[in-house]
Amino acid sequence: MNQQDIMKKWFKELSPEDPSPDFTSTVMKRVMSEWSLNPVKYQPMISKRGWWTVAIITLGLTSILFLLHSSLPTETGSLAQNKSVYGIDLFQLLQPVNQLFVKLTNISPAVAIGALAILALWFFDQLFIKAVRR
Amino acid sequence: MEKKTDEYYIREILKGDSGSFSQLVEKYKHLAFSLSFKLLSHREEAEEAAQDAFIKAYNSLSSFQNGSTFKTWFFRIVYNTSISKLRARKNREINIDDIKISDTEIQCAESTVEQLNKDDRQKYLEIGLGRLEPEERALLKMYYYDDFSMDEISVITSLSVSNVKVKIHRSRKKLLQELQFVLKDEIISIL
Numbered sequence: 228m229n230q231q232d233i234m235k236k237w238f239k240e241l242s243p244e245d246p247s248p249d250f251t252s253t254v255m256k257r258v259m260s261e262w263s264l265n266p267v268k269y270q271p272m273i274s275k276r277g278w279w280t281v282a283i284i285t286l287g288l289t290s291i292l293f294l295l296h297s298s299l300p301t302e303t304g305s306l307a308q309n310k311s312v313y314g315i316d317l318f319q320l321l322q323p324v325n326q327l328f329v330k331l332t333n334i335s336p337a338v339a340i341g342a343l344a345i346l347a348l349w350f351f352d353q354l355f356i357k358a359v360r361r
Numbered sequence: 362m363e364k365k366t367d368e369y370y371i372r373e374i375l376k377g378d379s380g381s382f383s384q385l386v387e388k389y390k391h392l393a394f395s396l397s398f399k400l401l402s403h404r405e406e407a408e409e410a411a412q413d414a415f416i417k418a419y420n421s422l423s424s425f426q427n428g429s430t431f432k433t434w435f436f437r438i439v440y441n442t443s444i445s446k447l448r449a450r451k452n453r454e455i456n457i458d459d460i461k462i463s464d465t466e467i468q469c470a471e472s473t474v475e476q477l478n479k480d481d482r483q484k485y486l487e488i489g490l491g492r493l494e495p496e497e498r499a500l501l502k503m504y505y506y507d508d509f510s511m512d513e514i515s516v517i518t519s520l521s522v523s524n525v526k527v528k529i530h531r532s533r534k535k536l537l538q539e540l541q542f543v544l545k546d547e548i549i550s551i552l
Binding site for chain 1: 379380382383386387390391394395398408411412415416419420471474475479482483486487501502505506533
């Protein structure tokens with residue numbers, strides 16, 4: 228055995244020095260008091276600004292699609308067949324959108340008013356909660 | 362139970378789960394206390410220094426870079442915290458360059474210690490270590506007991522690798538010198 232190995236052997240024979248049994252709990256108490264001074268706040272993945280951006284983009288896209296829907300022919304004809312860009316059939320692509328808006332226009336006024344009322348109720352509820360918190 | 366890595370717990374802590382820190386405390390408390398104790402030679406002070414090191418590590422966890430291991434990073438904090446406490450105590454300075462021990466004397470001390478039974482060897486080694494400077498004790502402990510490499514010790518102590526090598530070599534020599542002094546009676550009885 229060389230000198231390094233001998234020394235290693237001697238050191239390994241030393242009994243380990245243990246901290247007091249309440250070491251972990253003392254550290255954790257201090258950690259928790261540190262944490263309570265500066266707790267890590269929940270950070271949503273999408274911020275409020277992000278949600279507003281998504282809402283505006285969605286609204287814009289819906290408006291564009293609505294405008295496109297009004298310009299689309301209702302039947303498959305020669306006009307529809309001509310509306311292709313780079314081989315993509317625009318009529319086929321926008322057909323589901325067209326059908327969606329057709330269905331929306333067929334909704335009865337009572338249902339539409341009801342849906343609007345629910346949305347308005349939710350909006351005013353949020354507004355009220357914010358006012359109370361302030 | 363599945364054993365998670367240090368990096369996993371660090372991620373959890375940074376996400377806001379402070380409770381995960383207890384896993385790191387449990388894992389490293391013995392090594393941290395042991396290193397601190399070797400530097401400070403005082404149980405209560407060593408425990409306080411180890412606890413302070415854990416709190417410092419918790420508070421600066423966000424600055425931990427995954428390039429180095431958590432163990433090395435944390436032991437650097439333990440070492441610095443203990444050294445600060447030691448400096449605050451204003452211990453006397455001893456120049457370890459003043460070691461004059463020949464190779465024959467080293468071999469003599471080594472063979473004497475080797476001939477002792479395990480319990481006596483433990484006892485005299487503790488006495489010998491107690492006669493060393495705190496830094497010397499800590500370096501020997503990190504290298505021979507905790508199995509840190511020279512590179513890791515260099516990171517922990519902020520010394521260059523060559524300086525660590527020299528210091529460990531000198532500390533080992535000094536320990537053997539101290540052992541020879543302590544065991545003078547034993548050597549005489551053997552001879």
